[in-house]
Amino acid sequence: MTGQSVDYGRGAFEFIERVCALRSATDVVRLFHEALGRFGYETFIITGLPNGGQRFEQLVLLKHWPAGWFDLYTREGYILDDPVAVQCRRTVEPFEWASAPYDPxxxxxxxxxxxxxxxxxxxNGLCVPIHGFVGLEACVSAGGSDLDLSPQAKAAVHLMAIYACNRARQLLAPLAEPRKPLLTSREREVMTWTAMGKSAWEIGCILRISAPTVNKHVASAMHKLGAANKTHAVARAIERREVNI
Amino acid sequence: MIHVITAGNRSLYASELAQHHLIRHEIFVKERGWSALDRPDGRELDGYDTDETIYLLALDEGRVVGGHRLFPTTRPHMLSEVFPALVAQKVPSAPDVYEWSRFFIVRERRSGRTYLRLMAAVQQLCLEEGISSITAVIEMWWLPRFHEAGFVVHPLGLPQPVEGVATAAVMIEIREESLARVRQLGDLPASVLVRRGDSPPLVRRDGYRLPVQ
Incomplete structure (x- = not known):
């Protein structure tokens, strides 16, 4: 590897380490803009692409766009005819804006x-499509007028774009904590039989406990699930997958 | 479920392993066009399919529907022998670092949860066996998928085109949080692994307990 490509790599790795530690979306904008600046980029956007009736401006995660350009772009509905946005849906590989095909x-x-x-x-610019498990999720697109478009520079921007997008998504739409079960195993058992239409007396016979004990478990499950009655509790438990029928 | 196949229980899976080499040929040589892997016998296997290779195969009633493999980085492995140019500094090599490769899913399962099961499987196996991280050569467009699955991925070098696709060497941390995230994403059970027969631990087997469900 040449000394220069080592530097491109080092800059990108440092960026990744720093961006992963940032606590706010504003900081991601500042750091990404600064990092892109070393390759001549002046603007960038990290956004979803609208499907059906979705509005583009509601899918934008982060941007450093000239204010006038964003106004014009949204007012004119440019997203529908932007060759970069169209090409982004067709490929998984990053591409230069200038290579996005259209017939004038x-x-x-x-x-x-x-x-x-x-x-x-x-x-000109570089666009990086972001694909998740269900297809195109977002795109990172950076532009400017005097860009370093050497393969190493593009590789560094490609890598940084994916991490900037990931951090933006983590900060703007934090992942839900994995759900811990609310109910005890006995409560789940009782609620499962309840969901299957058994009465407290019948459940008591099945589980070899008294009907009042069954009712106590039902009441406790209702309380934990914030349910107004037994039917409501069954619905909540199924919805939370604590009861499977 | 994902079956763990090691030197210790390989005899129990002779037909599944034979089937998996044919599917790998089908996918990597015919579909992906990796002509360097082509062999006249129609099986895809290389120097990293040895007694030390651990296979994780997704089986559906005896039919192989997906899988991947792990290989010790203390041996000459793909990153050190085939793709050292993808690594900016030193190729990671340690007893608790394994190389992860040949991730495949048969065509008709690609829209389902098999992806997530296989991703959970690698985290679960490594947690149970004391492996602390894995290295891999990945196509870059997969990186956001790893992120989505909650994997912590460190690039080992800048991406470079391999057969026309931007490709990078990465190191993936093995973490309980990553397993929890991918399980949540796929609504997967506490364990996605099936183990038959006995096999000695790859590194150590004392650090991880399955969460109670």
């Missing part, structure tokens, strides 16, 4: 979007 004759709006982006200082 058939899609004059696409040509207009690329021209207006250039007016805002974004003559």
């Amino acid at each position: 004759q058939r899609h004059p709006r696409s040509a207009e979007i690329m021209r207006r982006a250039a007016d805002f200082g974004m003559t």
